[in-house]
Amino acid sequence: MTIRGVRADDAAAIAEIYRPIVETTVISFELVPPDAGEIARRIEATLEAGYPYLVAERDGAVTGYAYAARFRxxxxxxxxxxxxxxxxxxxxxxxxxxxxxxxLEDRLREAGYRMMVAGMSGEDAEPSVRFHAALGFTLTGEIPAAGVKFGAEHKLTFMWKRL
Incomplete structure (x- = not known):
């Protein structure tokens, strides 16, 4: 597996990873899956703002992605x-x-960031909470009914990690 910076031609693969998450889960509160063109626009905006955007690649295929964005x-x-x-x-x-x-943490630390924040949505956020906790994140709290998707209210859980 290789972790590398995102390229413009990764947009279609990223859209395919994200599409079922939007369509079938509350992991994302997004309601309509963005197409590759919109993903490309978001990648460009993230990079132009100076934030890291990374992909994992195995045997030439993108298997995951992670990025950072402005917090407030x-x-x-x-x-x-x-x-x-x-x-x-x-x-x-x-x-x-x-x-x-x-x-991603290494890139943020090298760029001088001092804190990472992660938000997990939905009542099935426990695997994400465990994942982030294993990486040293601390649970901050929850906002009940923060979002509405699939006709129901869902909570938003926040965690943080000092770099």
């Missing part, structure tokens, strides 16, 4: 980055997520 809009938050990570369903529990988050 005020300058006092500039040392904090919000992280996101998604792994292809057929390779979960194979070390892809850990490798991506470790590399």
């Amino acid at each position: 809009g005020r300058a006092a938050y500039d040392g904090t980055a919000e992280t996101s990570i998604y792994v292809r369903r057929d390779v979960k529990r194979g070390g892809v997520g850990r490798a991506l988050m470790t590399a």
Whole structure:
């Protein structure tokens, strides 16, 4: 497995990883899966803002991706980055997520960030909570009924890690 910076031609593979997550879970509160063109636009915006965007690749195929983004809009938050990570369903529990988050953390630390924040949505967030806890994140709390998807309210759980 290789962890590398995202390329423009990764957009279609990323869209395919993300599509079933949007369509069938509350892991993302997004309601309509973005197509490859929209993913390409988001990648470009993330990189232009100076945040890392990484992919895991095995045998030439993208198996997961992780990126950081601005956490809130005020300058006092500039040392904090919000992280996101998604792994292809057929390779979960194979070390892809850990490798991506470790590399993302390293990139953020090298860039001078002091804090990472992660949000997990839905009542089935426990595997993500366990994953982040194993990587040293601390549970901050939950916002009940933070989002509505599939006709029901769902909570949002937050965790943080000091770099």
